[in-house]
Amino acid sequence: MQFNPEIRTDLSDPAGLQAQQAAHQAALDRWRASPPAAAVLDAFAAFAAGRPLSALPALAALFDGSDRARRFAEGLAASFLPAMAAARFGQVPLRHSHSRAAATVMLAREGEASLSLVALDGVGLALQPCAASAAFAQAEEWDVVIAGTGQGRLAERHGAPGIAVHPLRLEPGVALGRDAAREALLVDAAHGTLLLLRLRRRRPGPEPVREFALADGAPLHQSVSCARESRHEIAVALLGRMGRVDAAPLLAEIAADPALGDMLRWQALRKCLALDTRAGFLAVVRLAWASGDPLAHAAGALRAQLIEAHPILAEIEPCPV
The missing domain is CATH 2.60.120.10 (Jelly Rolls)
Structure with missing residues (x-):
């Protein structure tokens, strides 16, 4: 050069x-x-x-x-x-x-x-x-x-x-x-x-x-429409890729927060389920029961699919309150 x-x-x-x-x-x-x-x-x-x-x-x-x-x-x-x-x-x-x-x-x-x-x-x-x-x-x-x-x-x-x-x-x-x-x-x-x-x-x-x-x-x-949520999506994906089981409770909290974007919440729910089956399934159930939540219907369908594929999950499903 x-x-x-x-x-x-x-x-x-x-x-x-x-x-x-x-x-x-x-x-x-x-x-x-x-x-x-x-x-x-x-x-x-x-x-x-x-x-x-x-x-x-x-x-x-x-x-x-x-x-x-x-x-x-x-x-x-x-x-x-x-x-x-x-x-x-x-x-x-x-x-x-x-x-x-x-x-x-x-x-x-x-x-x-x-x-x-x-x-x-x-x-x-x-x-x-x-x-x-x-x-x-x-x-x-x-x-x-x-x-x-x-x-x-x-x-x-x-x-x-x-x-x-x-x-x-x-x-x-x-x-x-x-x-x-x-x-x-x-x-x-x-x-x-x-x-x-x-x-x-x-x-x-x-x-x-x-x-x-x-x-x-x-x-x-x-x-996602804002840089902040985009960064959060990247962080959620990275936690899943790293296999951070200890992050499952945090991901469950993100999935349950209606103030966040639906895409971020759903991704957090999926990663939580992949990292910790019990914590993820309970997060799915809670979201399915959340009346008025925009993700409730999708979470209900996912819950039914999971129980059909893995009947043992029905044993850890809490009773509705």
Whole structure:
């Protein structure tokens, strides 16, 4: 591997690299302290705390179809571009991600709310198959096009079978606010780069993200809707894989907690049963008896299957109370 001499010099100077990173942090601090950005970020904090967007004019104005979103993004660029030119090995100190078709920079995040810039690459989108499904989550979302043009679709669920799909032309000033539990934005194509500003707030509760086929509305997949429950699912799976019999009581508690998501609870129940047959079966029985619990019916069916396959389990089943 060959290194440009200038790159080699920079990499051999830790203090210089730290100074370059400090230059990027200073650029972020200047942008956050600028009056336009400070007003938006203060309003975003209130939005994250639960205030309606309509009560926060500094934030709502970004999504009214005017050029305010563009000017907001230009302020960020004006702060960072000099630092990027002067400190080439510094990293923008904002959470960011990149895929073949999209790049995202998270400008602010608090609790279940986020404010992000999303850049969609037309070449990357063209290499992907056109979306045949849409995912719906318990969240509120707003998007406004800052630059570029493209084509998309708005997919709508109304409770009845099937998904209604409406074509969209995306161009600067187009703003969409939607209930993400019923409406999903699909971007199919972009001419060059399509830049969006996106505001999102997840609603509290354990409802999963559900994916449906656009053609007939058939359910395809569901997943946990928050990072915390996703981490808990991984931990539950790991306890099962490690054979941690001592974790069975904790898994039984998770399975019995109606405040948690159904997917996490059911996985905990299955792992508890695999680790400790007695503790797991008693957890199944208690859940089957839990009137009004969304998992009671499934737990009752599992109890019957277990007793049919292993009649000895009937001997340890407690009497209903």
